[in-house]
Amino acid sequence: MRISPRLMVIAALFVTCLIAANIIAVKLISVGSNIVLPAAIIIFPLSYIIGDILTEVYGFAWARRVIWLGFLCNFIFVFFAWIGGLLPGASFWQGQSAYETILGYTPRLLLASFSGYLLGSFANAAVLSRMKIWTKGRYLWTRTMGSTIVGEGLDSAAFITVAFIGTPAFALMLIVYHWAAKTLIEAVATPVTYAVVNYLKRVEKTDSFDRGVNFNPFKLADAKP
Template identity: 45%
Template sequence: MKNSISPVFMLFGILFTACLLISNILAIKIITIGSLAVPAGVIIFPISYIVNDVIVEIWGYKKARFVIWIGFAMMILSNVMYQLAIEIPAAPFWTNQDSFATILQNSPRIGLASVLAYLSGSFANAFIMSKMKVMSKGKNFSLRAILSTLVGEGLDSMVFISVAFIGIIPAKELLMMVLAQTFIKTAYEIVVLPVTILVVNKVKKVESETAFDSNISYNPFKLNEV
C-alpha cells in the first residue's frame, strides 16, 4: 500500500468530518418520522458511517482510525469556537444573541454524550467492518457494511441517549428512542447500499489497489499507525 495520502482519501476524510459537524447542528431540532421522534441529525449522520465503511474497505482500519480522531478534534474545535462566539459581546444593533446561543450552546451533559457516542460508535463500526473483511477474505461487503452499521449506530444511539437523558426521560422511552434511531440509521444504510457499492468500486479503480488489514488490533489510541 502506498504511504502517501491520496487526494481521494483526503476528500473522504473531509466529507466524514463535514457530516459529523453538520449533524451536530441538525441534532438540535427534533423531527418526526412516521410516529417516531428523532433528532434531525439522522438525515445526514448515517452518511458518515457509509463514508467510514468506504474508508475501511479501500484504505484499511488504521486510516479510518486516523480520520475518526481528526473528526473528534474538529468536533472539539467547533464547540470551543461556538462558545467563544457566544461569549463575545454582540454588536449593539444585532438582536439575535439569544437565538444564536440557543442553537449553538450545548449543555456539558449533551456535549459529553455527543463525544462519547461518536467515539464508541465510529470505532466500533470501523473495527467490525475491518475484522469481518479479514475473516471473509474481502468478500461479502454488503453484509459487513450492514452489520457494522447496526452495531456502530446501535452503540452510538445507546451511549448518547443514555448519557444525555437518563434520569430525565423514563427508561422505557429511552429504550424506544435507542431502538428507533438504530433502526432508522441502519435502514438508511440498507437503502443507499447500492450507491455505497458503486462508490467503493469506482474508488478502487481510481486508487488502483485496495488496503487490506491482515493484523488488526483494537487500539484506537495509536495515531502513528496510519
C-alpha cells in the same frame, strides 16, 4: 509522504457530515404520529457510510486517523461556538437567544455526543475490518450492514443514555428508533456504497486487508499512505 487526494476528499466529507449533523441535531422532526427524531438523522448516517468506504478501501489505520480528525475538528468547532456566544453582541443585534439555542451545547450533551461518536465510529470500523478478513473480501453488504448495526447501535445507546437518563425524555424505544432509522439509511445507500468502493479500489489500485493490525484506537502511527 504522499497522501491520495481521494482520501483527503473522503476525510473532508466525513468531518463535514459530522459537524453538520451536530448543528442541525437541535431541530426535532416527527416521523409518523409517535416517533420524534433529530434532524441530524438525515446526515449523520452518511458519516458511517463514508467510514465504511474509508475502512474498506484504505484500512482500519486510516479510518482511525480520520475518526480522531473528526473528533478534533468537532471539538474545535464547539469550542469557538462557545467563545462566540460569550462575546458581547452589538447593541442592535437581537439574535443572542437564537445563537444559544442552535450553538449552545450543555456539558452533558457534549459528553453524550462525543462518547457516542467515538464508541460507535471505532466499533463500526473494527467490525468491518474484521469481517473483511472473515469473508475474504466477499459480500461487502454483510460488512457494511453488520458494522452499522453494531456501530450505530452503540452510538445511539451511548448518546441517548448519557444525554437523557434520569430525565423524562429517556426511553429505551428512543434508542431503538434512532438505531433503526440510521440502519435503514445504510441499507438504502448500499448500492451507492458498492459503486464508490469499486471505483476507489480501481483507481487507487488498493484493497486493504487488516491482517495483523492493532485495533487500539489510540495507536496512530501505523497508517501508510
